[in-house]
Amino acid sequence: MRLVPASLLGPAVNGRPIRHSIFEEAMNRRALGAAIASTVALSLACSTGVQAATAAPGHGSGHQAGPRADVWVTTADRSELLHRRESVAFHSGASAQTTITVDPDRTFQSMDGFGAALTDSSAAVLAGLPARARNDAMRKLFDPAEGIGVSFLRQPVGSSDFTAEAEHYTYDDVPAGQSDFPLAHFSIAHDEQRILPLLRQARRLNPDLTVMATPWSPPAWMKTGDSLVGGRLKDDPAVYQAYARYLVKFVQAYAAAGVPIDYLTVQNEPQNRKPGGYPGTDLTAGQEAKVIAALGPLLKRASPRTRILAYDHNWSTHPDDVATTPPGESPETDYPYEILDSDAAKWVAGTAYHCYSGDPSAQSALHDAHPDKGVWFTECSGSHGATDTPEQIFRGTLTWHARTITVGTTRNWAKSVADWNIALDSAGGPHNGGCGTCTGLLTVGADGSVSTEAEYYTIGHLSKFVKPGAVRVASTNFGTTGWNGQLTDVAFRNPDGSTALVVHNENDNPRTFAVAVGEQTFEYTLPGGALATFSWPKSGALKTSKREVPLTGATATAQPAGADAALAVDGDAATRWSSGHAQEAGQYLQIDLGRTTRFDQVALDSGDNLGDYARGWELSGSDDGVTWHQLRSGAGAGQLTAVDVPGTRARYLRVTGTGSAGAWWSLADVRLYRSR
Numbered sequence: 221m222r223l224v225p226a227s228l229l230g231p232a233v234n235g236r237p238i239r240h241s242i243f244e245e246a247m248n249r250r251a252l253g254a255a256i257a258s259t260v261a262l263s264l265a266c267s268t269g270v271q272a273a274t275a276a277p278g279h280g281s282g283h284q285a286g287p288r289a290d291v292w293v294t295t296a297d298r299s300e301l302l303h304r305r306e307s308v309a310f311h312s313g314a315s316a317q318t319t320i321t322v323d324p325d326r327t328f329q330s331m332d333g334f335g336a337a338l339t340d341s342s343a344a345v346l347a348g349l350p351a352r353a354r355n356d357a358m359r360k361l362f363d364p365a366e367g368i369g370v371s372f373l374r375q376p377v378g379s380s381d382f383t384a385e386a387e388h389y390t391y392d393d394v395p396a397g398q399s400d401f402p403l404a405h406f407s408i409a410h411d412e413q414r415i416l417p418l419l420r421q422a423r424r425l426n427p428d429l430t431v432m433a434t435p436w437s438p439p440a441w442m443k444t445g446d447s448l449v450g451g452r453l454k455d456d457p458a459v460y461q462a463y464a465r466y467l468v469k470f471v472q473a474y475a476a477a478g479v480p481i482d483y484l485t486v487q488n489e490p491q492n493r494k495p496g497g498y499p500g501t502d503l504t505a506g507q508e509a510k511v512i513a514a515l516g517p518l519l520k521r522a523s524p525r526t527r528i529l530a531y532d533h534n535w536s537t538h539p540d541d542v543a544t545t546p547p548g549e550s551p552e553t554d555y556p557y558e559i560l561d562s563d564a565a566k567w568v569a570g571t572a573y574h575c576y577s578g579d580p581s582a583q584s585a586l587h588d589a590h591p592d593k594g595v596w597f598t599e600c601s602g603s604h605g606a607t608d609t610p611e612q613i614f615r616g617t618l619t620w621h622a623r624t625i626t627v628g629t630t631r632n633w634a635k636s637v638a639d640w641n642i643a644l645d646s647a648g649g650p651h652n653g654g655c656g657t658c659t660g661l662l663t664v665g666a667d668g669s670v671s672t673e674a675e676y677y678t679i680g681h682l683s684k685f686v687k688p689g690a691v692r693v694a695s696t697n698f699g700t701t702g703w704n705g706q707l708t709d710v711a712f713r714n715p716d717g718s719t720a721l722v723v724h725n726e727n728d729n730p731r732t733f734a735v736a737v738g739e740q741t742f743e744y745t746l747p748g749g750a751l752a753t754f755s756w757p758k759s760g761a762l763k764t765s766k767r768e769v770p771l772t773g774a775t776a777t778a779q780p781a782g783a784d785a786a787l788a789v790d791g792d793a794a795t796r797w798s799s800g801h802a803q804e805a806g807q808y809l810q811i812d813l814g815r816t817t818r819f820d821q822v823a824l825d826s827g828d829n830l831g832d833y834a835r836g837w838e839l840s841g842s843d844d845g846v847t848w849h850q851l852r853s854g855a856g857a858g859q860l861t862a863v864d865v866p867g868t869r870a871r872y873l874r875v876t877g878t879g880s881a882g883a884w885w886s887l888a889d890v891r892l893y894r895s896r
Contacts, residue, residue, distance in 0.1 A: 286310035289756040294677040296615040296749030308742045315734030315741045319860045326694035333371030333430045334683035336642035343414040344384035345664040362425035368680030374638045377435035381498035381654025390439045399441040408473045419479045428688045432483035437499035448499040464514035485532040486511045491541040497653025505558035516567025527569035530559040535578025560590045570594030583632040597629040601640035602659040617674035622724040622751045626678045628701040630710045681753045685720040686712045696793045698828035699726045706828040717758030738764035766893035773814040788887040796888040803885045808876040816871045819892040824861040827888025835879030841870030
């Protein structure tokens with residue numbers, strides 16, 4: 221059943237699309253086009269604003285040419301699909317646009333890769349192609365030069381809902397009522413038919429490929445109910461040991477077949493207690509900890525390269541999973557925390573997440589609680605309704621995945637981004653139970669044609685440009701995963717020193733913006749809903765002379781008073797403090813840095829709320845919050861004002877508006893910098 225158009229589609233969960241309210245997004249689709257036309261200028265220190273950038277991308281305002289950024293764009297109307305546009309030149313000086321400031325020296329997580337799952341269904345549709353067409357499809361997926369360079373695969377251990385087989389299977393199936401504790405019947409012969417040959421080909425095309433493995437169910441003889449569909453793992457030490465040995469045998473067998481396993485989880489979606497006709501297991505956190513405790517020592521001896529990931533389920537516990545919790549038991553809504561707080565955590569590298577409930581901020585919350593453990597994002601599938609047009613499906617999937625998965629997961633500490641099926645047929649199959657509306661990166665038609673879908677591009681804008689071993693670096697971000705019509709982005713520094721910046725225009729209208737690295741800037745305009753990757757090589761011209769001073773523990777107050785004052789110092793340009801009404805002289809934001817701090821520059825960033833900059837401003841400092849000294853003052857001219865205050869030491873800062881305007885005054889981000 222479809223309740224909303226595809227432009228508002230989210231992913232599918234257990235065969236059900238997540239539905240987002242039309243009102244939720246439409247109410248925020250403000251007429252930004254007119255605001256964009258009144259382009260704002262950037263004020264550096266106390267200087268006047270510079271001339272607005274010209275409309276043609278890549279041309280500054282008479283500035284000296286610098287390094288160039290390559291540009292690749294995908295539009296929501298399919299008119300451009302990872303299309304390489306003319307490169308754009310950095311230039312010295314300021315810009316007249318909302319500015320994404322990239323700081324390559326401020327780093328976060330390292331990246332393993334980006335991709336999907338080569339399920340049994342995916343293998344069936346790819347293997348069914350003629351050799352030439354199959355090889356073309358594989359190059360399109362895995363070749364870093366000719367294709368998008370998929371660098372991360374999540375492989376089912378046995379059957380999932382996406383299998384071409386009539387009966388679900390594991391690697392040690394025996395007749396009902398029997399068991400096989402010696403694992404004498406263990407065999408991966410099924411996978412040697414289609415899956416392993418394709419995996420070996422993928423590794424030849426991209427030797428940097430990372431492979432993760434996930435079981436949808438243990439063999440039925442290990443479970444209550446003697447079925448792959450539903451039930452629990454028997455609470456028996458002998459069963460925990462048998463299951464651990466089963467997983468180790470899988471890892472060893474795949475390695476012997478030429479496909480080493482880098483990561484392993486012990487159960488897909490362990491809280492999905494009622495899978496829709498496909499393998500699944502209700503594995504409590506306590507049972508998962510027992511499996512990991514048995515598996516860890518065995519895996520360390522048998523395959524030291526293979527690391528265990530916990531959970532492998534949603535950002536938040538799905539309401540259906542809460543509803544199906546057995547009476548008297550906890551729904552374990554803190555499941556990943558329970559694992560990382562247990563003794564089994566010593567065997568765990570981190571936590572894997574899916575997209576079907578909650579939002580990516582859950583990843584950051586877990587990282588903050590357990591900063592020594594990693595986060596991996598390992599599954600999300602697009603969805604569609606029976607009457608949705610191909611245009612609706614493409615636009616809705618591209619825009620939702622771009623802001624939520626491509627940008628949202630990576631800005632929240634994910635070391636990988638993996639969608640679900642890498643390829644499906646034109647009916648969204650074959651599948652045996654489960655999701656009937658899922659989409660893949662590729663669609664293989666009945667006539668042997670191969671077409672690329674939206675997820676090919678939301679993954680490709682990462683995988684083609686962000687290499688394994690890259691690190692995420694700081695970049696100011698204005699958009700949200702919930703849609704606010706602004707610019708959302710994420711940046712990475714590759715092992716060779718090059719930088720990749722991925723930008724998504726959440727708005728339906730074109731958006732013009734600037735990118736600043738050190739003292740260099742370029743300007744660009746993206747169509748509404750478009751996704752772009754900008755990449756540029758390492759260059760001495762892009763080195764920054766300043767480093768950002770952390771505002772950890774800083775607090776803020778404001779006049780007019782409001783609880784949102786703290787949003788100006790939270791390090792997130794997607795949030796903001798606003799005056800709440802027209803600008804008047806005397807309005808101010810006051811910051812307590814918590815201690816006397818030395819800094820040389822203050823950046824006052826009004827973010828992507830066009831026109832909300834102070835028409836006049838005064839910056840003051842204080843040691844005690846009582847006696848104030850003016851540092852600088854000036855006339856506001858644009859969204860970002862950088863105020864040079866060399867050698868300043870202060871505990872308190874106050875930014876006071878000195879002008880008036882009908883527009884509100886907003887501060888999305890206040891940043892301090894110190895010279896190197």
